[in-house]
Amino acid sequence: MGVRQAAGLSAAAHAEAFFFGAGAGSRFCLLREPAGAVRGNVLYVPPFAEEQNRARRAAANCAGQLVEAGFAVLQMDLHGCGDSAGDFSEASWTGWLDDLRHAANILDRRHKAPLWLWGVRAGALLACELIPRLDRAPHLLLWQPVINGAQHLKQFLRLRATREALAMNEDLPNAKAAADQPLSLLDVVSHEHAARRSRGASHALRADWVAGKAVEVAGYKVSPSIAFGLDRAVFALPRGFSSRVVWVENTRAGAERASPASESTIATLRGAGVAVVLALTQDAPFWASAEREEGTGFAAQSAAALSALP
């Protein structure tokens, strides 16, 4: 199955896979372009670690719909991910931002059109930090954005500690390695602290990171740079941000509202004068399950929202 067919594109649209950079700087890109005029450029900013893989299908579905709506969509593998050069353990947070800035420039050279950063999950945090690095303020398309990087990192580290915490007997491939490690999450800061301050990682892991060592979690070797970058990141827009924000989130318990944290963040943004369009979908959480979720709701809401805005 060719790239075009796999990408679900109509015959008129165009898909191109290429690398920018060379050697250790080589980065894989997939660019989809509409047949006709390009009304906007969309740069995909991927989720963190395993969520990246789980999001692939839903992201591909949406990319196809955005192209049908007249947008050029660029997806790339960041340093140490997918088909790009490097090991995950070599990646750095600022390196990832450089990769994305480079990709944004590629889009800008291809088509003079407004840029949308499509931040999925923790990609939203990268998107926020990417904004000041770009020549012009982009719009934001956010999918279930992660608002607190430290909590996201803590949730990721939980994969390592849960087994010990629940005294479960499992034959994990890294079981022996995990058993030799100090219990990582059972001595975290108090509940109050965790809620208020962004200090997710336990002292033991932090010591490893401070010493410059990558820490292995669920098959991912997390470098100190990535750990600290994620740990420090919070969803925040630069003062005076006046571009558009489309926020797509799922709601599963029948409630017609976003999560408490999202509602609070959106209220803060709106209070600061940022125009936020909130779109809710009943989709299953594709980033959280091993099932290949289609994310049809996320795609439909995104295409509709981007098409509706001038």
Place this chain on the structure above:
Amino acid sequence: MELEYAVLQILDDTLGLKGRAHFFEPDTPLLGALPELDSMAVAGILTAIEDTFGLAIDDGDIDGSDFATVGALVQWVSARLPA
């Protein structure tokens, strides 16, 4: 009860049960009884609980017994919701 429905939906989504979770009763056993409920799934459920209810769970705050049955888990979440 809305809380119970939300917790069952989290179980259903995380474990890939395709709707089966909504047939669970409060005394339906979870940990040790559901093959899908491994440590990764537990981590995923805790994360989903945090995100859905706006909680920050101290991992020293949970115990195997909190996952023993549906009812135990619902009660654990309920006790941590803002009043």
